[in-house]
Amino acid sequence: MTNKQIPAARRQALQAGLSLALLVAATPGLATAPQATTATSAATSAATSAASPKVLRYAFRIAETGFDPARVSDLYSRSVTPHIFEGLYTYDHLARPTQLKPLIATAMPEISDDFKTFVIRIRPGVFFTDDPAFKGKPRELVAEDFVYSFKRFADPANNSSAWSDLAEADVVGLTAYRNELLKSKKPFDYDRPIEGLRALDRYTLQFKLRGTRPRFVYTLAQSDLFGAVPREVVEAHGGTVMEHPVGTGPFVLKQWRRSSLIVLEKNPNYRERYYDAEPAADDAEGQALLARLKGRRLPMVDRVEVAIIEENQPRWLSFxxxxxxxxxxxxxxFINQVMPQGKLAPNLQKLGLQSWRTLNSDVLFTVFNMEDPVVGGYTPEQVALRRAIALGTDVERERTLARRGQAMRAQSFYLPNTTGFDANEHSPASEYDPARAKALLDLYGYKDVDGDGWRERPDGQPLLLEAMTTPDAFQRQIDEIWQKNMAALGIKVRFKVGKWPENYKALRAGKYQLWWLGTSASTPDGLDSLGRHASERIGQNNHARFRNKQLDELFTRASALPDGPERLALLNEAKRIAAAYMPYINRLHRYYTDLAQPQLIGYRRTVFWQNWWEYVDIDESLRAR
Incomplete structure (x- = not known):
């Protein structure tokens, strides 16, 4: 595409705020958005009519891994799955603070006084999308489908990273059976009754938990993981089930080119479900969205096309x-040219663009493999090395230069909008102090013995850090900052470059030394962040493979306590232990700025959930010509 092919009004507005040379030079990268040019040309032609399908188009910055809820763990795959599968509960799309409401369930659960038994009734007349596994017959969702779906997370063959959520809940009989299989290496028997996971009748589900779990309902609201999956489909498709998702949700997967293009279309047999929400009375944006969309049948768009464009420039210019x-x-x-002084640039305002800026419930961290002989371990000198690396990491430079100020310094592993997070906290573990870092290294024997300018380990072996990384230009900025930080301490660094899914596979297997990673909250509770340090979650979301008896005990106690001062004290004690051993360097919480074209109606960034495609509409009359 050349500059002449850009619509005149759009071109004039862009030239007012962007370098035309930059725009033209980068235009070839636009072709990396698969199918987008052809599809957009068709959608914006004079042939557009009321009968034309409404298509939502945007791009992921990182590739997906697949669409089997029991096997996915990355955010991008989990952005797709809740639009195909449905859990028992969901979050009110507009309510702030967040509020749960039934989705497949008919009402909130009946909970015993000790928070150990949960009884849930599901809606009759909900059907899975058609699949050959159903042999041409409509397939109704029943309680037994949830029993089967939850069992899949306990199956060692699935190696599910989300097993930690159920392990923490400790469903009666489920953990014990999983442990039995881990020892015997026998296959999971899905017909075996599990006392704590039962269908009482066709539409009634019961969970029994070994411990008191006041917040178990948050687990049940994660449709991206705990949506119902039909057994026939899993057994029919076997090893290809990651690419063959079948659920009851508002969309169905129509096309998938791995790491390139994901296409979903409206589920033609989706039940009657209508837009409704309960925004706060003083939430002007939420009230306006409710007034505009209330009563509209969901989903409102006919098709969703997601491209994968890892490099920032072509992704931005495509938009x-x-x-x-x-x-x-x-x-x-692009934040400075797009949002000068925190406001949308005038040239972009002329295009009718919409903008939102929010503090995301996430944390960016550096993770050390505690089983690695160089950066892992619990001896004083091994702890000193990790703490020195933390003190020598100039996170503020990453925040201001690479991230253009679009983040705040993390003081602990707890995420914004979750319990345990304190916006006013200041932790010594978050400080940048290279002088103290060097002093620590000297004190514990990490010295330049051979005079080549690089430190050796206390036993005289070379000190070399090998960090996994990805090949994109943005990550290279962060890598360069950190490499210079470490060189200033006399520590040599080597990068191991790989695609994100490859690196994540190595992480799960414990075959790495250190990596940069991020995680987002899936519930309002900070316990999942604490769980990244619990030894029972090694191989799941305890990526550091960290073990500490005292912290494990705090995790167990906090799981059972209701919210309040006693529980908060435990959460605070846990972060002090984590800061002392430093299995992770918690660096930043990101501010996200989202921009939309004028034709996107109803968008609002979610907090703990990913299913928002069904709540937006496309007004083709507002699309730029």
Whole structure:
């Protein structure tokens, strides 16, 4: 595409705020958005009519891994699965603070006084999308489907990273059976009754937990993981089930080119479900959305096309050119020209673009493999090395230069909008102090013995850090900052470059030394963040493979306590232990700026959930010509 092919009004507005040379030079990268140019041209032609399908288009910045809820763990795959599968509960799309409401369940659960038994009734007349496994017959969702779906997370063959959520809940009989299989290596028997996971009748589900779990309902609200999966489909498709998702949700997967393009279409047999919400009375944006969309049948768009464009520049320019309806998380590279002084640039306002800026419930961290002989371990000198690396990591430089100020310094592993997070906290573990870092290294024997300018380990062996990384230009900025930080301490660094899914596979297997990673909250509770340090979650979300008896005990106690001062004290004690051993360097919480074209109606960034596609509409009359 050339500059002449950009619509005149859009071109004039862009030239007012962007370098035309930059726009033209980067235009070839636009072709990396699969199918987008052809599809957008068709959608914006004179042939557009009321009968034309409404298509939502945007791009992921990182590739997905697949769409089997029991096997996915990355955010991008989990952004797709809740639109195909449905859990028992969901979050009110507009309510702030967050509020749960039934989805497949008919009402909130009946809970015993000790928070150990949960009884849930599900809606009759909900059907899975058609699949050959059903042999041409409609297949109704029943309680037994949830029993089967939850069992899949306990099956060692699935190696589910989400097993930690159920392990913490400790469903009666389920953990014991999993442990039995881990020892015997026998296959999971899905017909074996589990006392704590039962279908009482066709539409009634019962959970019995060994411990008191006041917040178990949050687990049941994660449709991206705990949506119902039909057994026939899993057994029919076997090893290809990651690419063959079948659920009851508002969309169905129509096309998937791995790491390139994901296409979903409206489920033609989706039950009658209508837009409704309960925004706060003083929430002007929420009230306006409710007034505009209340009573509309869901979903409102006919098709969703998601491209995967890892480099920031082509992804951003594709949006500017009108190929995408949304920039989900504006690349930090462009924040100053797009949002000067925190406001949308005048030239972009002329295009009718919409913008939102929110503090995300996430944390960016550096993770050490505690089983690695160089950076792992619990001896004083091994702890000193990790703490020195933390003190020598200039996170503020990453925040201001690479991320253009679009983040706040993390003081602990707890995430914004979750219990345990304190916006006013200051932790010594978050300080940048290279002088103290060097002193620590000297004190514990990490010295330059051979005079080559690089430190050796206390036993005289070379000190070399090998960090996994990804090949994109943005990550290279962060890598360069950190490499210079470590060179200033006399520590040599080597990078191992790989695609994100490859690196994540190595992480799960414990075959790495250190990596940069991020995680987002899936519930309002901070316990999952604490769980990243619990030894029972090694191989799941305890990526550091950290073991500490005292912290394990705090995790167990906090799981059972109701919210309040006693529980908060335990959460605070846990972060002090984590800061002392430093299995992770918690660096930043990101601010996200999302931009949308004028034709995208109803968008609002979610907090703990990913299913928002059914709540938005596309007004083709507002699309730029």
């Amino acid at each position: 500017l050119n009108g190929q995408f309806d949304l920039v989900y998380q504006l690349p930090e590279d």
